[in-house]
Amino acid sequence: MLVVMQSHATEAQIRAVCERIERLGLKAHPMPGSLRTAIGITGNKGAIDLGVLESLPGVVECIPVSKPYKLVSRDTKEEDTILRIPTPSGDVIVGGQHIALIAGPCAVETEEQCLAIAERIKKSGARLFRGGAYKPRTSPYSFQGLGEAGLKILSKVRATHGFGIITEAIDNESLDLVEEYADVIQIGARNMQNFSLLKRAGRAKKPVLLKRGMSATLDEFLMAAEYILSEGNYNVMLCERGVRTFSDFSRNTLDLAVIPAVKKRSHLPILVDPSHGTGKRHKVLPLSRAAVAVGADGLLIEVHHEPDKALSDGMQSILPEEFAVLADEMRQIAAVLHRTIN
Numbered sequence: 001m002l003v004v005m006q007s008h009a010t011e012a013q014i015r016a017v018c019e020r021i022e023r024l025g026l027k028a029h030p031m032p033g034s035l036r037t038a039i040g041i042t043g044n045k046g047a048i049d050l051g052v053l054e055s056l057p058g059v060v061e062c063i064p065v066s067k068p069y070k071l072v073s074r075d076t077k078e079e080d081t082i083l084r085i086p087t088p089s090g091d092v093i094v095g096g097q098h099i100a101l102i103a104g105p106c107a108v109e110t111e112e113q114c115l116a117i118a119e120r121i122k123k124s125g126a127r128l129f130r131g132g133a134y135k136p137r138t139s140p141y142s143f144q145g146l147g148e149a150g151l152k153i154l155s156k157v158r159a160t161h162g163f164g165i166i167t168e169a170i171d172n173e174s175l176d177l178v179e180e181y182a183d184v185i186q187i188g189a190r191n192m193q194n195f196s197l198l199k200r201a202g203r204a205k206k207p208v209l210l211k212r213g214m215s216a217t218l219d220e221f222l223m224a225a226e227y228i229l230s231e232g233n234y235n236v237m238l239c240e241r242g243v244r245t246f247s248d249f250s251r252n253t254l255d256l257a258v259i260p261a262v263k264k265r266s267h268l269p270i271l272v273d274p275s276h277g278t279g280k281r282h283k284v285l286p287l288s289r290a291a292v293a294v295g296a297d298g299l300l301i302e303v304h305h306e307p308d309k310a311l312s313d314g315m316q317s318i319l320p321e322e323f324a325v326l327a328d329e330m331r332q333i334a335a336v337l338h339r340t341i342n
């Protein structure tokens with residue numbers, strides 16, 4: 001259910017409607033737009049008495065939302081969500097006209113490794129640094145990440161180079177720490193339907209990057225995001241990272257057609273990860289071009305200065321000098337689309 005407020009509705013009227021909704025034992029989610037505020041309602045098991053809400057001052061109408069996802073839907077919020085990620089070097093803006101370039105190693109390995117990569121990608125204009133301190137690996141014998149020691153290294157990267165930090169939480173325990181150390185909390189493909197983790201991320205005070213599960217339909221992907229918003233965290237970015245298909249020439253099949261499909265249904269920004277989406281270094285640049293051309297709001301790129309020695313995903317990690325070329329090309333493509341990269 002959605003309560004549409006008049007364009008000139010006052011803050012007090014919006015608050016009164018929210019309070020009324022809460023008194024009905026439901027949850028109110030005010031979504032301010034440029035023309036009007038809409039208030040999403042969740043928590044209802046059955047029909048809501050519309051008369052009560054429709055008669056309140058400032059209300060235009062109450063409309064049922066037919067889609068299974070509500071808060072992530074464009075029906076609830078027509079304009080694109082634009083995220084502001086605070087970093088020591090100023091806010092990084094994602095969505096709308098702004099395309100984010102996120103780069104860094106698959107995993108945090110050592111301080112020297114992270115600082116070496118950070119220094120180089122900074123020269124190419126990247127302002128968000130990625131790197132996993134908690135690695136969800138297929139094999140329990142593979143490198144599992146440095147844990148909190150890795151988060152401390154990421155803090156050093158932030159302090160030294162002014163990057164915003166994005167890193168993955170794999171369970172509620174690691175999320176507590178990631179929330180403390182990082183600027184963006186990543187929920188990985190393997191956890192896209194870890195509902196207790198999604199709910200915890202929904203209560204976090206930091207933005208969330210939610211990756212698409214490797215066999216998730218679009219509805220499942222959006223419903224996973226809905227979990228986070230329904231707990232009150234509206235700062236969510238989606239990320240397409242490839243799905244499993246019969247196609248066997250690449251690690252995953254990067255589903256770029258999902259970008260316009262998401263944009264049609266949802267106001268949330270959607271990024272693309274061509275590194276996991278292809279699994280091969282030489283495919284990262286061509287798929288990055290396509291991703292920006294098709295409307296992606298950002299790219300998540302694995303970069304390693306010594307990919308042959310990387311403890312994970314070396315095959316798909318590009319060199320810093322290749323990243324420099326990529327960043328330059330992305331700026332040119334973005335300009336054609338009247339967008340900017342930050």
Ligand code: PEP
Pocket residue numbers: 106132136168187188189190211241273276
């Ligand atoms: C990652 O980005 O490091 C990662 C593990 O990706 P995914 O969850 O998409 O496999």
Ligand code: MN
Pocket residue numbers: 106107276302312313
């Ligand atoms: Mn990886």
